[in-house]
Amino acid sequence: MQLIGMMDSPFxxxxxxSMxxxxxxxEHRSLSVFRHFDQFREINPTVKAPTFIDDDGTQxxxxxxxLDYLDQRAAPEERLMPQDPTVRRHALHLIGFALAACEKTVQIVYERNLRPQDKQHAPWLERLQTxxxxxxxxxxxxxxxxGAGAWLCGGRLTQADITVAVAWRFTQHILPGAIEPARYPALAALSARAEALPAFVGAPLE
Incomplete structure (x- = not known):
């Protein structure tokens, strides 16, 4: 199995x-959709990260x-998405807002860094920040x-914890000062707890 893309992408x-x-x-292949565009396109013509290649070559x-595919490979008791419908719905709620935070962070970065300053639209940036x-x-x-010290969907780490923690660390890294940790103490604490886990340490944000 191969995972293609840079770890500075929360996705x-x-x-x-999770893996x-x-x-x-x-195998992790650290290719950038910007710096390695042509090389990435040879693998996936849409140049979308992440790209996952299964052992049989399926992309x-x-x-x-x-993550849905990988979760289904695991035994039910080991899956990262909760199986109980009510708990699963709560996990989906958390994941959805975390992914929205990732998307808005990316949009702000693109507007600031890729668009010439005289072409940036201040009302659009204000909306994204809001x-x-x-x-x-x-x-x-x-x-x-x-609660402090608790995982978000029961007594063990789930996809909700992973995605929320990854999103928080991403925004703090790429948009320092945009979201002040002091105003979000519970999120900051969850992030610190998750980032100390071996799975997070082994996949450092580049």
Whole structure:
């Protein structure tokens, strides 16, 4: 199995961390969709990260679809998505807002770094920042409700914890100061706890 993409992408990193937790061995090919565009295109013509290649050569793209496939390979008791419908719904709620935070972070970075300054649209950036803060505000309330030292969907690490923690670390890394940790203490604590786990340490944000 191969996972292609840079760990500075939260979408790549959530797959890598999940595979480590599930103890699924894989080869990581650290290709950038920018710096290695032509090389990446030879593998996947859409140049989308993450790209996952199974042992038989089948390609999967989109982190959520990749993770769904990998989760189904695991025994039910080891899966990262909860099996109980109510708990699963809560996990999907958390994952959805975390992925929204990732998307808004990426949009802000692209607007600031890829568009010439005189072409940047201040109202659009303000809207993105508002959406980003709203996503983390929702997650902060949910994480705080779970309680200090608790995982978000029961007594063990799930995909909700992985995705929320990866999203938080990504925003803090690539947009320092945009979301102040002091205003989101529950999220900051969850992130610190998750980032100390071997699966996270083994997939460092590049």
């Amino acid at each position: 790549v990193r959530r797959v890598a961390v 480590a937790v599930l103890e699924i061995p894989f 999967l793209i989109d982190s959520t679809l990749i 959406q980003l803060a709203a996503a983390y505000g929702t997650l902060e309330r949910d994480v705080a409700t779970a």
